[in-house]
Amino acid sequence: MLMNHDFYLRRSTCERLLDKRGSNRSALGNSLSFEGEGRGEGRRTQSFRTGSSRRDVTKGGEIMERNIGGKKIKLIQGDLTELEVDAIVNAANARLVLGGGVAGAIRTKGGPSIQEECNHIGGTTVGGAVITGAGNLKTGHVIHAVGPRYGEGDEDEKLRQATLNSLKRATEKNLKTIAFPAVSTGIFGFPKDRCARIMLKASADFLEKEKTSIEEVIFCLWSKEDLNIFSEALHTMPE
Numbered sequence: 001m002l003m004n005h006d007f008y009l010r011r012s013t014c015e016r017l018l019d020k021r022g023s024n025r026s027a028l029g030n031s032l033s034f035e036g037e038g039r040g041e042g043r044r045t046q047s048f049r050t051g052s053s054r055r056d057v058t059k060g061g062e063i064m065e066r067n068i069g070g071k072k073i074k075l076i077q078g079d080l081t082e083l084e085v086d087a088i089v090n091a092a093n094a095r096l097v098l099g100g101g102v103a104g105a106i107r108t109k110g111g112p113s114i115q116e117e118c119n120h121i122g123g124t125t126v127g128g129a130v131i132t133g134a135g136n137l138k139t140g141h142v143i144h145a146v147g148p149r150y151g152e153g154d155e156d157e158k159l160r161q162a163t164l165n166s167l168k169r170a171t172e173k174n175l176k177t178i179a180f181p182a183v184s185t186g187i188f189g190f191p192k193d194r195c196a197r198i199m200l201k202a203s204a205d206f207l208e209k210e211k212t213s214i215e216e217v218i219f220c221l222w223s224k225e226d227l228n229i230f231s232e233a234l235h236t237m238p239e
Helices: 012-017 022-029 101-110 112-121 153-173 192-209 225-237
Strands: 008-012 045-050 053-058 063-066 071-077 087-092 129-133 140-148 177-180 215-221
Touching: 008 215, 053 177, 063 177, 063 192, 063 225, 071 225, 087 101, 087 153, 101 112, 140 153, 153 177, 153 192, 192 215, 192 225, 215 225
Parallel strands: 008 053, 071 215, 087 140, 087 177, 177 215
Antiparallel strands: 008 063, 045 053, 063 071, 129 140
16 A cells, blocks of 8 residues: 555646746746746645545646655656756667657757667667666756657566566665656657556555655656646556
8 A cells, every 4th residue: 555645736846847947947838937036926726635645736837746755756747857856767669769758859969979879779678677877968968768669569568567577676786766658659649647557556566565765756747738648647556
């Protein structure tokens, strides 16, 4: 059973995770808003209880958290490649070739060294994960997790393993913060709601049961639609 599951929305953490320059705030779109600085603007919240979980909804907020034994799972909307965390996860292919989507953004912003390290590793299996440096990115490491293509068979277990192996790679490096995208939901065609349930449950189980240095598991979703899907999955995840 997962214990101490405080479930709430808030805005302040986003300024720590994302570059505070105005350009990066603009990249998040109108769905993210921040507290007024030095203007005395109060924070308006609503709270309610559902069973044993408490959810606080901050007006205009876009960050959702769930506490698991002192560790956190967080959901945010934004650009994964702009996060200042210990590691971000690349939704990779088995050949570790940085193509389009998240991988393409990582290649463009991170520079050639990331692909060079991937070439040296040579590839991994579906469900596997490997770690490289992060080149010019703001993060310290990139973990390349290979999720399944929808329809290839045993997809749920492969996605679960890709999530767990990413968390293991972070633990091996004694990292504290790791950020995931919605793995396999792009050109691999995996259903987003199913992805959310699998990845969130795997992360929660890992934080609860494994000895790990990880303190925060962040899911950084590009669109409001994706954020809503993951929010619903987190809210309904069994304790």
